[in-house]
Amino acid sequence: MTEQRETRRIRFIQGNEACAEGALYAGCRFFAGYPITPSSEIAEVLGEKLPRLGGRFIQMEDEIAAMAAVIGASLAGVKSLTATSGPGFSLKQENIGYACITEVPCVIVNVQRGGPSTGLPTGPAQADILQTRWGTHGDHPIIVVTPSTVAEMFTETVRAFNLSEKFRTPVVVLADEIVGHMREKLVVPATGEIEILGRAKPACDPSEYRPYDVSRGDVPPMANFGEGYRFHVTGLSHDATGFPTSDAATVHADQVRMTRKIYGRLEEIEKSEETETGDAEILLVAIGSTARSARSAVRLARERGLRAGLFRPITLWPFPDARVRDLAKKALAVVVPEMNLGQLALEVERVAHCDVPITGVHSAGGEAISPAQILAAVEKAVVR
Amino acid sequence: MGFDYMKYLREEKMPHIWCPGCGHGIVMKALIRAIDKAGLDQDRVVVVSGIGCVSRMPGYLDFNTLHTTHGRALAFATGVKMADPTLHVIAVMGDGDAVAIGGNHFIHTCRRNIGITTVVANNSIYGMTGGQRSPTTPLGDNTSTTVYGNADPPFDISALAVAAGASYVARTTTYHAQQIERLIVSGFENRGFSLIEVIGPCFVAHGRRNRARYKSNLDMYREEKETAINVTATKGKPQSELMGKVTIGVLHHAPMPEFTDEYQKVIEKATHVRTI
Amino acid sequence: MSGRYEIRLGGSGGQGLILAGVILGEAAAIHDGKNAVQTQSYGPEARGGMSKSDVIVSNEEIDYPKAYRMDLLLALTQASFSGYVKDVKPGGLVVYDTSLVRDVCEGNYRLVGIPIVETATRAIGKSMVANVVSLGAIVELTGIVSKEAVEKSLMGRAPRGTEEINRRALHAGYDLVKNAEQKTTAGNR
Numbered sequence: 001m002t003e004q005r006e007t008r009r010i011r012f013i014q015g016n017e018a019c020a021e022g023a024l025y026a027g028c029r030f031f032a033g034y035p036i037t038p039s040s041e042i043a044e045v046l047g048e049k050l051p052r053l054g055g056r057f058i059q060m061e062d063e064i065a066a067m068a069a070v071i072g073a074s075l076a077g078v079k080s081l082t083a084t085s086g087p088g089f090s091l092k093q094e095n096i097g098y099a100c101i102t103e104v105p106c107v108i109v110n111v112q113r114g115g116p117s118t119g120l121p122t123g124p125a126q127a128d129i130l131q132t133r134w135g136t137h138g139d140h141p142i143i144v145v146t147p148s149t150v151a152e153m154f155t156e157t158v159r160a161f162n163l164s165e166k167f168r169t170p171v172v173v174l175a176d177e178i179v180g181h182m183r184e185k186l187v188v189p190a191t192g193e194i195e196i197l198g199r200a201k202p203a204c205d206p207s208e209y210r211p212y213d214v215s216r217g218d219v220p221p222m223a224n225f226g227e228g229y230r231f232h233v234t235g236l237s238h239d240a241t242g243f244p245t246s247d248a249a250t251v252h253a254d255q256v257r258m259t260r261k262i263y264g265r266l267e268e269i270e271k272s273e274e275t276e277t278g279d280a281e282i283l284l285v286a287i288g289s290t291a292r293s294a295r296s297a298v299r300l301a302r303e304r305g306l307r308a309g310l311f312r313p314i315t316l317w318p319f320p321d322a323r324v325r326d327l328a329k330k331a332l333a334v335v336v337p338e339m340n341l342g343q344l345a346l347e348v349e350r351v352a353h354c355d356v357p358i359t360g361v362h363s364a365g366g367e368a369i370s371p372a373q374i375l376a377a378v379e380k381a382v383v384r
Numbered sequence: 385m386g387f388d389y390m391k392y393l394r395e396e397k398m399p400h401i402w403c404p405g406c407g408h409g410i411v412m413k414a415l416i417r418a419i420d421k422a423g424l425d426q427d428r429v430v431v432v433s434g435i436g437c438v439s440r441m442p443g444y445l446d447f448n449t450l451h452t453t454h455g456r457a458l459a460f461a462t463g464v465k466m467a468d469p470t471l472h473v474i475a476v477m478g479d480g481d482a483v484a485i486g487g488n489h490f491i492h493t494c495r496r497n498i499g500i501t502t503v504v505a506n507n508s509i510y511g512m513t514g515g516q517r518s519p520t521t522p523l524g525d526n527t528s529t530t531v532y533g534n535a536d537p538p539f540d541i542s543a544l545a546v547a548a549g550a551s552y553v554a555r556t557t558t559y560h561a562q563q564i565e566r567l568i569v570s571g572f573e574n575r576g577f578s579l580i581e582v583i584g585p586c587f588v589a590h591g592r593r594n595r596a597r598y599k600s601n602l603d604m605y606r607e608e609k610e611t612a613i614n615v616t617a618t619k620g621k622p623q624s625e626l627m628g629k630v631t632i633g634v635l636h637h638a639p640m641p642e643f644t645d646e647y648q649k650v651i652e653k654a655t656h657v658r659t660i
Numbered sequence: 661m662s663g664r665y666e667i668r669l670g671g672s673g674g675q676g677l678i679l680a681g682v683i684l685g686e687a688a689a690i691h692d693g694k695n696a697v698q699t700q701s702y703g704p705e706a707r708g709g710m711s712k713s714d715v716i717v718s719n720e721e722i723d724y725p726k727a728y729r730m731d732l733l734l735a736l737t738q739a740s741f742s743g744y745v746k747d748v749k750p751g752g753l754v755v756y757d758t759s760l761v762r763d764v765c766e767g768n769y770r771l772v773g774i775p776i777v778e779t780a781t782r783a784i785g786k787s788m789v790a791n792v793v794s795l796g797a798i799v800e801l802t803g804i805v806s807k808e809a810v811e812k813s814l815m816g817r818a819p820r821g822t823e824e825i826n827r828r829a830l831h832a833g834y835d836l837v838k839n840a841e842q843k844t845t846a847g848n849r
Contacts, residue, residue: 012686012696030467051654056647057465060788061492065459068452068489072432072463075450076471080463097658098453120700182725183682183698224472225448228427232394232443234451243397243443289725296723371724 007208009188015085015153016041016177018186019109020049022157023081025189029055029194032069034062034088037121038177039111055374057174063091065308067108071099074106075233077224079161084129087117089135096170097136098235103212103258104200105161109178112171112288112339114366123366124177126288126294127340133173133317139255141262143269144172144317150184151246155194156314158306162197163269167261167298168219174316176339178368193375202229211242212254218261228381271314272323276302276364281333282378283356285324285348287313287366288338296371297337301378308378321351328352333381337369357381392416392426394446396529403441405601407558407584408438411505412583414561415474416445418568429472434462434486436478437512438505439471455486458493461500469644473499474573479506483518483539494548497576498643503543503568505577507586515589545579546636552576553636558584558606560632572633576642583608583630665804666727667715668747670740671793676706676791677736681713683795683813684805688717693808697725717732719806727843730836732802734794736776745769755797757790772801776834789829796833807834 013021020042023031031046033039039232043059050057055078062372070080074262084092089110099106109303112128128135132144142165147156153175153239160171165184182273202209202221221227235250236244243253262269277283282301286294289352293311301308313320328334328348334356336345347362352358361377363369393416395410402408409497419429429447433439435454442449448471452460457475465473482504493500494510508528510516515535517527520541524533540557552574554567571578585591596606608630617634618626669677669682678700679733685698700713714727729749735741735756742763748754750768757776764771774797780790794816811830818826 010690011687012682012698030463032463032466048654051647051651052657056644056651056653058462058466060459060462061488063460065489065492066457068456068459069463069466072450072460072465073450073467075462076430076467079465080467094453095456177727178699181700183685183696184722185695225430225450226468227429230427230446230448232449232451234443236451258554292723292725299723316449321626368724368726368728370728372728 005190006036006211008190008193010167010186011186012183013150013186014181014183015150015278016111016181017145018150018153018159018178019043019083019173019175020045021186021188022154023107023161024049024053025154025194025196025262026079026158026161027198028079028081028161029053030070030078030248031057031082032060032066032080033082033084034060034066036063036085036088037084038113038180039085039109041180042109046081052353062369064095067092067095070106071095071102073102074104075225079105079165081109083111084206085111085113086119086125088129089131092134093198097138099142099170099236100136100140100142100258101138101237102233103222104170105164105168106170107164108170108172109156109157110174112174112176112366120366123175124289124368125339125364125366126176126290127343127364128174129338129340129343130315130346132174139259141166141259142317143169143171143315144174144331145271145314146174146316147179147314148291148312149179150182150186150240152314153179153293154186154188154296158194158196159271162195165199166219166268167265168199168222169262174288176288182289190372206230212238212239212240214240214257214301218257226342229308232254259358266318269315269318270320272320273312273314275310275312276359277309277311279307280327280330281307281332282308282381283327283334284308284378285313285336285344285375286338287316287344288312290339293369293371293373297374297378300375302373306382319347324348325351328356331356334358335361335374335377335379335381337374339363339369351354387417388490389416389421391546394444397444399517399547400444402437403570404597405580405585405587406437406573407418407507408441408505410558410561411438411503411564411582411584412441412444414564415476415503418511418572420483421569422572424472424572429474430461430464431476431634432457432464432472433476434478434481436510437479438476439477440479441476455481457481458486458489458502462493462496462498465498465500465644466641466647469648473501475502475504477504477509479504479520479541480510483541483544487519491544491548493577494550494579496544497551498593499576499641501568501571501578502580504581504616505584506541507584507590508538509586509590511586513590515593521590524591527590527595542581542635544565550577550636551583551638551640552578552634554579554634555581555583555630557606557612557630558582558634559608560612562567567588567634574637574639575645576640612627613656640656663720663724664716665719666730667717667732667734667798667804668727668730668744669713669734669784671711671717671736673702673709673711675711675736676788677711677794678702678713679817680791680795682713683810683817684798685717686817687716687805687809687813688715691812692805695720695722699725705760709835710739712744712839718775732798734798736790736794737761753801755801772840774840776836779832779836782823783832784829786825789825792826793833793836796830797837798833800834800837812814
């Protein structure tokens with residue numbers, strides 16, 4: 001089998017290919033998508049590999065349809081993926097909201113490019129940071145992971161599927177053009193090396209099944225269509241039975257519960273990486289490909305005797321408030337490099353409560369931010 | 385003893401939201417009888433809908449039911465069918481749902497010939513949102529968004545499906561309740577995408593604003609009866625005699641390969657390539 | 661080699677430079693056991709238009725994935741020579757095609773002009789393999805990856821039936837450099 005092997009394999013592949021391989025490893029057997037640069041390689045690889053594993057691939061008529069098909073397939077019990085970039089991600093938003101309220105596990109990859117609109121189709125950006133959090137309408141929790149290496153395109157896609165099944169929620173893999181298209185060494189783990197999770201199934205008799213029964217925890221067990229449970233799924237606000245209700249107290253309580261199911265178990269969701277943060281006076285916060293430049297900048301700064309350190313959220317949403325606050329408290333200045341005009345910085349400002357000066361390093365023209373640019377900002381922050 | 389609808393209804397969800405005189409109940413009962421006649425396994429039927437009055441139907445039906453976003457029923461249904469081609473997938477949509485906001489999914493699902501039996505309840509109006517012009521509202525009609533008369537030409541949903549490559553297209557009206565059932569049953573028998581368009585009334589949101597034609601909802605049913613002509617009766621009739629008529633019956637049936645069957649061949653080919 | 665070695669392959673879409681970068685990166689990362697990152701940027705055109713492929717090779721972990729102080733620039737168009745030569749680091753290497761790059765400016769780098777496309781067309785009979793000729797030249801010049809590694813990587817990526825022509829192109833690249841170096845040595849005497 002292509003995705004599961006007895007032994008590890010070493011490959012030199014693109015981030016997007018690694019993402020597709022990660023999906024297969026996680027047990028994804030359905031992909032629906034629509035071509036869009038710079039994500040199309042994910043569709044191309046899965047178009048070739050899914051049928052080899054008895055899975056199915058479909059190129060839908062548009063981005064909206066692709067998101068819808070993925071939710072439909074997941075309800076029928078198949079782990080499902082779609083991949084896109086900014087403009088397509090915007091089109092998918094209504095149905096992402098549908099997946100949130102109906103609590104259907106699925107994974108959406110957004111390989112960010114320059115925007116808004118058609119923008120810079122082949123140029124990198126990180127300007128969907130807030131769109132992934134707040135893109136769909138209404139209050140909703142969502143989990144977003146941000147790989148910064150080819151290896152992480154694999155492992156974070158696997159983790160995205162696991163989180164999605166465990167918490168019955170859509171999970172976004174937020175990559176950028178550089179990480180998506182860059183090639184690096186990937187050690188494909190052997191079968192069983194990474195634990196693969198599936199959704200919790202109901203233990204009750206079908207006649208007693210309530211699809212949103214949260215009496216045993218905030219994540220309700222999920223039956224698949226066709227298994228005899230004959231339940232109802234609707235995007236209308238619903239009660240434990242899955243049927244519409246407009247009872248204010250019930251709807252409010254359910255909204256609170258849906259948020260709590262994610263925000264109440266942060267320790268199972270949060271993941272980050274720290275470089276030289278122990279004594280850091282200048283704290284860098286960066287994600288994705290920009291975090292690589294930031295790590296270089298930390299080394300360059302340390303060579304110059306500046307105590308810089310990098311905090312890299314790997315789970316971007318829920319945002320790691322507590323850790324960023326702790327690190328920012330100890331720092332004299334915070335530098336946030338990002339390929340946009342300041343989105344991640346807004347979150348850092350929110351949690352740091354203006355205790356510390358925050359500077360952004362921005363690039364919105366489709367070019368990576370270089371270590372030298374970040375180093376310059378670090379040096380300036382020290383002078384200040 | 386008559387037909388036992390309760391076997392397939394979620395009784396506790398009654399009463400339904402449809403207005404007195406609405407045709408959607410007629411469509412729902414016909415669909416239930418058709419499912420029963422075709423002998424489909426209740427646990428293996430998935431009914432998918434979009435948004436609108438008729439899209440509330442799955443909530444009342446005791447199957448696997450999926451009430452989705454506006455216009456997207458066929459896209460969701462495609463995902464369900466692809467995940468498990470052995471499921472019986474049925475889509476129920478209104479006219480605005482199917483051919484306005486969902487028009488792209490509609491034509492592509494016709495073309496793809498994926499096994500989804502689709503019932504479009506066409507009442508020529510956005511009923512749920514208060515009577516706005518739909519893509520099938522006749523020219524000249526008053527609606528809440530066309531108070532000087534509609535200037536926006538309507539779609540012929542069945543003709544659109546035929547043009548888009550659907551393998552089975554049938555049309556009837558809510559007046560012809562028995563025919564709805566027969567057409568759905570033969571739709572089930574067609575392997576692939578089947579469209580059954582059911583023209584129906586919406587007196588509350590449409591008829592009421594066009595009193596010159598409709599004094600009550602009965603006039604709307606009467607119009608369905610009087611304008612309908614069976615497709616077999618149209619043979620040899622000059623076009624002039626068919627003006628203002630609505631052709632009903634099986635309008636088009638041209639069997640072709642079903643998509644998930646074809647995809648199974650892709651799976652076999654891909655598996656074969658690997659083992660070489 | 662211990663630190664970071666930066667290579668940029670610059671040219672136009674359709675010249676196969678992205679693939680050349682992939683082969684080079686794979687040779688380093690998989691067959692020579694080093695670390696390598698390959699990135700690219702390109703315009704909307706499948707043929708023509710700007711295209712560049714960066715390969716970073718290192719024995720250490722590679723953070724920043726793009727070339728910014730190049731150890732080696734390969735230029736297969738005038739635009740890529742003129743556009744990128746300023747980012748070559750002092751003492752770096754600039755390899756260019758003598759028929760496609762006419763306006764050559766001297767600087768604090770070593771210039772190596774060789775007839776890459778002409779060799780591909782005349783000696784191999786396919787201008788398409790100019791990327792592989794370039795690869796051979798780079799490997800011969802720098803030894804950044806071993807010849808065994810680049811050949812393994814090339815054979816793994818070459819479409820079936822084109823292995824031989826690709827091998828010949830690679831060797832033609834080696835030879836181009838050997839000959840050019842002999843000439844340089846002779847000239848110095």
